[in-house]
Amino acid sequence: MFLAFKELGQSKLRYTLISLIMIAVLFLVFFISGLANGLGFGDSAAVRNLAADHVVLNEEAEGAIIGSNLSEDQFDEIEAKLDRDFSPLSVTMMTSFSSNEEEVDVTYFSVDTESYPDIEIAEGKNINELTGNEVIIDESIKNDGFSLKDTVTDKNTGKELIIAGFSKDQLYSNIPVAYASLEAGLSMNPNQGTSYNAVLYSGEKVDVDGFETLTIGEAVKSIPGYTETQGSLKMIVVFLFIISAFVSTVFFYVITIHKLNQLGVLKAIGATTGYIARSIMIQVGLLTMIGLVFSGSLVYGMTRLIPEDMPFRLTPELMLGTAGLFLALNLLGALLSVYQVAKTDALEAIGRAE
Incomplete structure (x- = not known):
């Protein structure tokens, strides 16, 4: 030395x-x-942080949640196979809402607020506390001037929403994710009707014939371009x-x-x-x-x-x-x-x- x-x-x-x-x-x-x-x-943060262990998609989606589309009949078929709590997931990509002069692109994750588990919240309400047109969105939009309890307008539909909470680490394709109830979220895409993108559940894997079941890790790797x-x-x-x-x-x-x-x-x-x-x-x-x-x-x-x-x-x-x-x-x-x-x-x- x-x-x-x-x-x-x-x-x-x-x-x-x-x-x-x-x-x-x-x-x-x-x-x-x-x-x-x-x-x-x-x-991938929003997919990585989904409050579930497994994702059920249609086989044609090739593992991509955004590419999956489950009709009501298909959803009922999956529901009949699952013997545990689950939640449908509907994803609406690349819409935007505004408040006064601020505007930000968002992606809606619509879930069953009664069965979907709580997520990590930075401020405000959690998933099971949402009512009406309330949404929870990633806290990164605070940088664009948005605040808790702001009333915002969805530019595609003209519907008014209320920011009821800010979540942590909820981004998809580097866009803030807004969690909403199925009723509020599905209405943001009039062309989607009552179809869903996926079914989420926790626990041991259940194989459903005619559908693809992925772990959260596999779903992350299947995000287009990831x-x-x-x-x-x-x-x-x-x-x-x-x-x-x-x-x-x-x-x-x-x-x-x-x-x-x-x-x-x-x-x-x-x-x-x-x-x-x-x-x-x-x-x-x-x-x-x-x-x-x-x-x-x-x-x-x-x-x-x-x-x-x-x-x-x-x-x-x-x-x-x-x-x-x-x-x-x-x-x-x-x-x-x-x-x-x-x-x-x-x-x-x-x-x-x-």
Whole structure:
């Protein structure tokens, strides 16, 4: 450890530049990871947070709730097979409502308010407390100037609604979801009649012939475009990890090559390969930790400056996982420098030093 810190102190400029490069690379890794997570969260949060374990759809929907359509007869057929509480779900996409000068796009999730479980509420009423034309909508619309108990107008139908509550993490395709009763929600789409998109229930899976039953996780992966978008973004993150680990490995390897003579002399006067290897690993670990702390601080500061409606979500778990993986890759890459030290012959190094 003495050797590691002594060298860091003697070559401040060199290791400062390495740290700055590492901070920049890590900042990019954290940012892309947060963006990928935020886009995925905004696409799927409402489906992910459905208060159910399973979703029943028609077979032609190929797992997409928005592509499913259950007639009254089909709904009755599913109802006859289920021996537990359940709720139909009707989804009305891309409508909007306004209040005074504010206007926002919304997606309606219409459910049976008597059988559907409570959801996480930030303020106001919960599902089973809704009456008449009251709705519960994701709290993100507060950023557009909407408040609890506001009367809003659905632009497609001209119907008036009352914001009775604000929910947490209820977004679908990055659009706020408004929970409504079946009566209020179905009326927002006159062409839908009394058909539903899905049936929701909790408990063990019940297979209904002629229909497709999915878990919530499977329903999330079946959202149109979700898997493709997340796959592309995750591929970018993977390549960033590979590139950043490669850059770090090359930097430390080149530095090791440049000081092979000195390392050989150290071996000649009694320093073991293990001692020098520990010094290299300590340097790599320390510089990586410094990069993680500063890049994490920069990302945290950035989250205070970016617009609130930007799909960016970097949770502590994601940051810790990213940091741990990056540290592991850097230490793994440092083994190349350790290998170079291990095969250095002390006598040859002394000859070159002379």
